Amino acid sequence: MSEHNIEETAPRLVGDNLALDFINTEYGLGPLHREVLSSDQSVVDWLRIVGALPVEPERVxxxxxxxxxxxxxxxxxxxEARRVGRWADPAVVNQVLARGQRPAELRWDASAKDFRIERQAGALxxxxxxxxxxxxxxRLLVDVDPTLVRQCEGHxxxxxxxxxxxxxxxxxCSMAVCGNRMKVAAFRTRRHAG
Known part of the structure; x- marks a missing residue:
């Protein structure tokens, strides 16, 4: 894979929320459409990048x-449904929540002289x-005001x-990218109008 292709499918971590950054692994319209998740390994890589890989898997x-x-x-x-006050089916999320649990055990950490919770790694x-x-x-759906979840106003x-x-x-999403583009476009519009 060329360096150019890597940049084109780089994750956009602008959501200020893990769930939104995950949704943003697919972005753009038409010829600008990008897909970050292209293989089983790319999912593991994304989880590692965002610090959400529960354990390093023995195998993907x-x-x-x-x-x-x-x-x-x-x-x-x-x-999207929550933003407009409608119901959507949470079956897939509930499946992951139910099946994704790993047994946990309370253990004494002698070096820290304190208890810690240790999840069994195993083959996830x-x-x-x-x-x-x-x-x-x-947590996003339950704890965050839906009016604070927004889509970028960039073209x-x-x-x-x-x-x-x-x-x-x-x-x-980013003042340096979309915000700057919108301000430049507004400036040009004002300049041509005056």
């Missing part, structure tokens, strides 16, 4: 890409690897973000 589980894309489609539908299946994303989505930008600014007036 088969079917991870298919489940990740199904979870992403469900996540997008759930977020696809649901186990995607559990942090499903948990983040559940043809499909990225979602959680507005965590103090004033709650964030409009763009």
């Amino acid at each position: 589980p088969r079917g991870l890409l298919a489940l990740a894309r199904e979870l992403r489609a469900s996540a997008r539908a759930l977020v 299946d696809a649901s186990g690897l995607l559990l942090p994303v499903a948990e983040a989505l559940a 043809n930008c499909t990225l979602l973000f959680q507005d965590i600014t103090k004033s709650h007036r964030r409009r763009w």
Whole structure:
């Protein structure tokens, strides 16, 4: 894969929320459409990049890409439905939440002289690897004001973000990219009008 292709499918981590960054692994319209999740390994790589890989898998589980894309489609539908106060089917998210659980055990850490929770690593299946994303989505849907989940106002930008600014007036996925483009376009419009 060329360096150019890597850049074209690089994750856009602008959502300020793990679930939204996961939804944003597919973005852009028409010829600008990008897909970050292209293989089972790419899903593991994305989880590693965002710090959500529960454990380093002994092997990449088969079917991870298919489940990740199904979870992403469900996540997008759930977020969009909640933003307008409608119901959407949470079956895929619930499947990952139920199947992704790993047994935990309370253990004494002698070096730290304190207790810690240790999850059994084992061979994780696809649901186990995607559990942090499903948990983040559940927290987003339950705990975050839906008016603070927005789509970038940039022309043809499909990225979602959680507005965590103090004033709650964030409009763009990135001020450096979409925000700057919109300000330049507005300046040109004003200049040609005057």
